[in-house]
Amino acid sequence: MAEQSEPTRRAPLSRDRVLRTAVARADAAGIGSISMRGLAQELGVVPMALYKHVANKDELLDGMVDLVIEEFDPPADGLDWKAGVRSRVLSARRAVLRHPWARLAIESRTRRTPTVLGYMDSLAGAFRGGGFSAHLTHHVMHALGNRIWGFTPELFDEPRGDDALPPTAEEQEAMAREFAQRYPHILEIAMAATDGDLSGVGGGCDEQFEFEFALDLLLDGFERLQRQGWVRRPG
Amino acid sequence: MAEQSEPTRRAPLSRDRVLRTAVARADAAGIGSISMRGLAQELGVVPMALYKHVANKDELLDGMVDLVIEEFDPPADGLDWKAGVRSRVLSARRAVLRHPWARLAIESRTRRTPTVLGYMDSLAGAFRGGGFSAHLTHHVMHALGNRIWGFTPELFDEPRGDDALPPTAEEQEAMAREFAQRYPHILEIAMAATDGDLSGVGGGCDEQFEFEFALDLLLDGFERLQRQGWVRRPG
DNA sequence: ACCTGAACACCGTTCAAGT
DNA sequence: ACCTGAACACCGTTCAAGT
Numbered sequence: 001m002a003e004q005s006e007p008t009r010r011a012p013l014s015r016d017r018v019l020r021t022a023v024a025r026a027d028a029a030g031i032g033s034i035s036m037r038g039l040a041q042e043l044g045v046v047p048m049a050l051y052k053h054v055a056n057k058d059e060l061l062d063g064m065v066d067l068v069i070e071e072f073d074p075p076a077d078g079l080d081w082k083a084g085v086r087s088r089v090l091s092a093r094r095a096v097l098r099h100p101w102a103r104l105a106i107e108s109r110t111r112r113t114p115t116v117l118g119y120m121d122s123l124a125g126a127f128r129g130g131g132f133s134a135h136l137t138h139h140v141m142h143a144l145g146n147r148i149w150g151f152t153p154e155l156f157d158e159p160r161g162d163d164a165l166p167p168t169a170e171e172q173e174a175m176a177r178e179f180a181q182r183y184p185h186i187l188e189i190a191m192a193a194t195d196g197d198l199s200g201v202g203g204g205c206d207e208q209f210e211f212e213f214a215l216d217l218l219l220d221g222f223e224r225l226q227r228q229g230w231v232r233r234p235g
Numbered sequence: 236m237a238e239q240s241e242p243t244r245r246a247p248l249s250r251d252r253v254l255r256t257a258v259a260r261a262d263a264a265g266i267g268s269i270s271m272r273g274l275a276q277e278l279g280v281v282p283m284a285l286y287k288h289v290a291n292k293d294e295l296l297d298g299m300v301d302l303v304i305e306e307f308d309p310p311a312d313g314l315d316w317k318a319g320v321r322s323r324v325l326s327a328r329r330a331v332l333r334h335p336w337a338r339l340a341i342e343s344r345t346r347r348t349p350t351v352l353g354y355m356d357s358l359a360g361a362f363r364g365g366g367f368s369a370h371l372t373h374h375v376m377h378a379l380g381n382r383i384w385g386f387t388p389e390l391f392d393e394p395r396g397d398d399a400l401p402p403t404a405e406e407q408e409a410m411a412r413e414f415a416q417r418y419p420h421i422l423e424i425a426m427a428a429t430d431g432d433l434s435g436v437g438g439g440c441d442e443q444f445e446f447e448f449a450l451d452l453l454l455d456g457f458e459r460l461q462r463q464g465w466v467r468r469p470g
Numbered sequence: 471a472c473c474t475g476a477a478c479a480c481c482g483t484t485c486a487a488g489t
Numbered sequence: 490a491c492c493t494g495a496a497c498a499c500c501g502t503t504c505a506a507g508t
Contacts (some may be wrong), residue, residue, distance in 0.1 A: 036501060046474055047501085057501065107342050120390070124420035134427035138440065141424065143449035145380075146383065146388040153342065153381040154353070183352050185359035189376065192369035205373065213379035217456040218323050225452075281493060282482085293480065458475060473508080481500060489492080 002114040013045060019063040023099065026064065031101035036060070052217055061105055068102045071095040075122065081130025082219050083148040085123060089215060092119075093150025103151045132222075136230050140222045147218070152211050248280060250288040254298045258306075258334065258390025261299065266336035271295070277421045296340055301350040302339045306330040310357065317454050318366025320358060324450060327354075338386045339455055371465050382453070387446050 021043055026034055036057055040047040071092040075084060096102045112120075120141070133198040139150070146226045180187050193205040258276055261269055271292055275282040289295045308326040310319060331337045347355075355376070362372040375385070415422050428440040 033270060035499085037499080048503090050475095051502080087352045100326065104343060108339060108428075110389075114417070117421060119441045121418040121421045124424055128420055128423070134423045136429045137420070139445060140425035140447045142390060142445035143452055145390060145449070148390075152377060154345075155377060155380060155383075168278060182349070183356040184358045185363055185372070188363070188369045189359055189373035198487060205377075210374060210377035214380070217378055217460075221452040221456050270480085272480080283484090283493060286483080287492095471508105474504100475493105475506085476504095478503075479501095482498095484497075485493100485495095487492105487494085489490100 005114055013049060013053060016065070018043065018050060018053045019060070019067055022060060023064050023067050026101040026105075027099055031105055034060070034064075035140075053146070058111070062109055062111050062113050065105050065109055065111050068099050069093055069115050069119055071098070072119065075126070081126050081132070084126045084130075086215065088123060088126070089127065089144075089148060089150055090186060090212075091150075091213065092148065094145060095149045100228075103149075106149050106151075107146065120148070127222075131228070133231070135232060136226060140218075140225075143218055144215075145230065147215055149212070150211075152214060154207070239444060248278065248284060248288060248300070251276065253285060253288045254295070254302055257295060258299050258302050261336040261340075262334055266340055269295070269299075293346070297344055297346050297348050300337065300340050300344055301348050303330055303334050304350050304354055307354065310361070316361050316367070317458060319361045319365075321450065322381060322455060323358065323361070324379075324385055325447075327383065328386075328446065331385045338384075341384050341386075342381065343445070355383070362457075365461070367461055368466070370380060371457075371461060375453075375460075378453055378457070379450075382450055384444070385446075387442075389442070 009108075018039070022034055022039055025039065025042060036050055037047045039060075040050050045049075050060075054063060069092075072088070072095055076087055079087065096106075124137050124141055126142060128134070132140065146153070176187075190205070253274070257269055257274055260274065271285055272282045275285050275297075278285075285295075289298060300356060305329075307330050309321070311322055314322065331341075344351075359372050359376060362367070362375060367375065381388070413421075425440070
């Protein structure tokens with residue numbers, strides 16, 4: 001009706017605008033909502049127009065991840081290696097938590113963009129500056145693994161219950177009984193973590209605590225190796 | 236020309252046959268080659284026929300991952316918790332290495348099938364049997380993270396160079412020079428890991444060693460916590 | 471020289487129509 | 490009652506044709 005195409009209204013496209021729109025869209029509707037066609041429509045352009053700014057969909061995703069990495073806080077001054085690495089990784093975690101799609105996007109990317117390399121280089125530099133040998137630095141970076149991006153795989157998380165209605169109390173009890181038979185240890189550790197509250201079997205632990213638990217365990221291990229004068233392949 | 240449709244020839248479909256065909260296809264051509272339509276064609280049936288055996292594509296992928304988990308060796312007798320967990324995780328790793336697509340598939344799955352839960356329960360049981368409290372068991376499972384499946388994220392791996400031709404010696408030197416300027420620490424630790432051989436910047440380290448380095452570091456840390464009588468949230 | 475409509479070769483999944 | 494062809498609502502990407 002009153003609606004009509006108004007081509008003059010649309011802001012000029014740029015790589016930055018494409019990427020920021022994609023990030024906002026993924027923030028709001030998940031990574032599954034990112035398609036070249038859908039994004040083009042949101043930007044009021046023909047799909048093909050995006051290819052002027054990103055080579056293909058993979059590069060779009062790489063660029064989105066780069067934007068998240070650029071949100072990481074710059075390294076703070078005056079910290080030793082351990083406090084420095086810890087604070088940087090926790091800063092990465094805050095950024096990744098702001099963009100829930102980023103975890104899977106980071107895991108599935110294989111290209112190492114300059115932004116990715118820059119962050120990894122700077123973290124490696126923190127270890128080197130703390131007196132770690134190049135060898136030991138290499139191994140501890142691998143040991144941290146994806147934790148450098150601020151996340152641990154969500155081992156116990158439930159499937160996001162989008163569609164399923166919550167079970168009735170009876171169903172819940174029957175499920176719990178069968179679960180207790182088949183997976184007694186999982187039930188036990190899930191109850192330990194949630195003080196007995198089992199709304200959604202296995203879910204609901206304090207993920208932030210688990211992340212810091214593992215991070216500190218690793219950092220303490222690294223410290224011990226370095227103090228012991230670790231060289232090459234021991235044993 | 237002699238070719239003709241021979242519907243009587245095709246073996247009867249079953250969930251198992253669908254899943255095993257999908258695994259073989261993914262082994263040969265990667266996870267990207269898995270589509271309901273392509274798989275149906277390989278099985279000589281109409282796409283819709285698959286939906287009799289798997290509810291949808293997600294369930295297909297879950298079933299494929301289950302088949303990989305079923306390849307894990309059963310727990311060995313007579314090992315203490317540490318040797319037991321170590322050998323089971325290394326067995327998981329061997330299975331996952333046999334199916335290169337499994338790593339990404341496992342990371343992207345959110346559903347916990349009975350097979351997945353059974354493996355996790357049995358690993359948790361190993362810690363409990365070794366005298367770990369339910370709380371500590373919960374935290375160490377999270378600390379292991381995806382390492383329970385036998386892989387660490389491939390932090391430094393290069394993009395699989397399918398398309399790009401190998402660079403000339405000159406190009407390689409120019410790239411190396413720029414890389415050394417921008418990412419000195421990555422260069423340093425990459426050279427440390429490969430004894431100076433840099434064919435493909437950052438690649439080619441001993442992934443198996445890195446995996447065991449991190450695994451043992453974690454297991455040692457767990458042992459120390461347990462011996463110290465770790466309770467709830469220290470500090 | 472620049473831009474893009476239409477096309478290509480796919481997807482996962484639904485559902486009505488046919489046997 | 491069982492099965493499936495055709496359709497629906499999408500994809501990423503190419504490329505020739507139009508301005």
